[in-house]
Amino acid sequence: MRIEGKAFTTIWLGDDAASIHVIDQTRLPHKFEIVTISNVAEAARAIADMQVRGAPLIGVTAAYGVALAMRADPSDGNLDKACAILAATRPTAVNLKWAIESTRRRLSGLPPNERGPVAYAHAAAIADEDVALCEAIGEHGLALIEAAAARKGGERVNILTHCNAGWLATVDWGTATAPIYKAHEKGVPLHVWVDETRPRNQGASLTAWELNQHGVPHTIVIDNAGGHLMQHGDVDLVIVGTDRTTASGDVCNKIGTYLKALAAKDNGVPFYVAAPSPSIDFTMDDGVAETPIETRSPQEITHITGRAADGRIETVCLVPLGSAAHNPAFDVTPARLVTGLITERGVIAASRDALARAFPDRAAKPQ
Numbered sequence: 001m002r003i004e005g006k007a008f009t010t011i012w013l014g015d016d017a018a019s020i021h022v023i024d025q026t027r028l029p030h031k032f033e034i035v036t037i038s039n040v041a042e043a044a045r046a047i048a049d050m051q052v053r054g055a056p057l058i059g060v061t062a063a064y065g066v067a068l069a070m071r072a073d074p075s076d077g078n079l080d081k082a083c084a085i086l087a088a089t090r091p092t093a094v095n096l097k098w099a100i101e102s103t104r105r106r107l108s109g110l111p112p113n114e115r116g117p118v119a120y121a122h123a124a125a126i127a128d129e130d131v132a133l134c135e136a137i138g139e140h141g142l143a144l145i146e147a148a149a150a151r152k153g154g155e156r157v158n159i160l161t162h163c164n165a166g167w168l169a170t171v172d173w174g175t176a177t178a179p180i181y182k183a184h185e186k187g188v189p190l191h192v193w194v195d196e197t198r199p200r201n202q203g204a205s206l207t208a209w210e211l212n213q214h215g216v217p218h219t220i221v222i223d224n225a226g227g228h229l230m231q232h233g234d235v236d237l238v239i240v241g242t243d244r245t246t247a248s249g250d251v252c253n254k255i256g257t258y259l260k261a262l263a264a265k266d267n268g269v270p271f272y273v274a275a276p277s278p279s280i281d282f283t284m285d286d287g288v289a290e291t292p293i294e295t296r297s298p299q300e301i302t303h304i305t306g307r308a309a310d311g312r313i314e315t316v317c318l319v320p321l322g323s324a325a326h327n328p329a330f331d332v333t334p335a336r337l338v339t340g341l342i343t344e345r346g347v348i349a350a351s352r353d354a355l356a357r358a359f360p361d362r363a364a365k366p367q
């Protein structure tokens, strides 16, 4: 993707071929700052503090985190320690576990002196694969947007999205945004309703920022507006991402996604989930009962950060002193509410059979 005319991915290797660089997503949309990560503790902190976020990017960052640890000390003990530190950062996005386990499998049989270079190559391969998966999702999702445009006789297609399942959540393209970028590039008239996504406002701060960078027409709405827009025919399709989709097609995604799916069902609006295979957890079945839901700090609800008129970044309190706040960061949308999963292998039903048919290689194997 291009930021102010310059091509960027969201994570890249430093000139020393050891440290990695990422965009600090806690500073957007106000400041575009690049952070250097030089060791596994810094990688873990960047994930936990959400300087990097979004399921696919969390996975890639963790893979590089293991590589940084192996460069410092390639012993078995340090491999275990690095994997444990990274795995403890965020519980919900399965890409984290997937990337750590994939890296551990790749390294465990190797002599320690080979582990550093192999770990870097493996992290780079995971990053490259993420770009390819997102691009394939883009092509399959493009067909859905083109079909909607054809149904509307060429009138603009209104797409609603939640949180940031965009370029910033991945290495490139995004998951939910890949079809949008592909359609926009192809000249399909479209407009995106961007849910602000309280409490951290990934929609208003991140999705809006990247759509702006790419000239995609969009409008930010409060999280509660989606049902109203759907009732009035203002949403043609919903496309969201996923942090963990189970073998039966239940979709865990940013808190508030479930309510959008209910409103979409009630209004006959197609509800699609862009789901690259590393976000599918074939070891899990019942998403509501089994998905570990991250609870984040109440301060994300009670306080808000923004840019003051004089340009200073300020954090202010929104609530009465003494009120409690509870901050579950994800919810689960049952498969019955999902029109389809846009995977790298095509658009499929959110069902056990369809997932097993599309991914026979993954469905049979332990994660």
Ligand SMILES: CSC[C@H](O)[C@@H](O)C(=O)COP(=O)(O)O
Pocket: 053, 054, 055, 056, 162, 163, 164, 165, 166, 169, 175, 176, 202, 240, 241, 242, 243, 253, 254, 255, 329
């Ligand atoms: C493609 S990333 C996964 C989701 O689609 C995204 O919306 C999301 O929930 C990210 O959560 P975050 O808590 O910002 O890491």
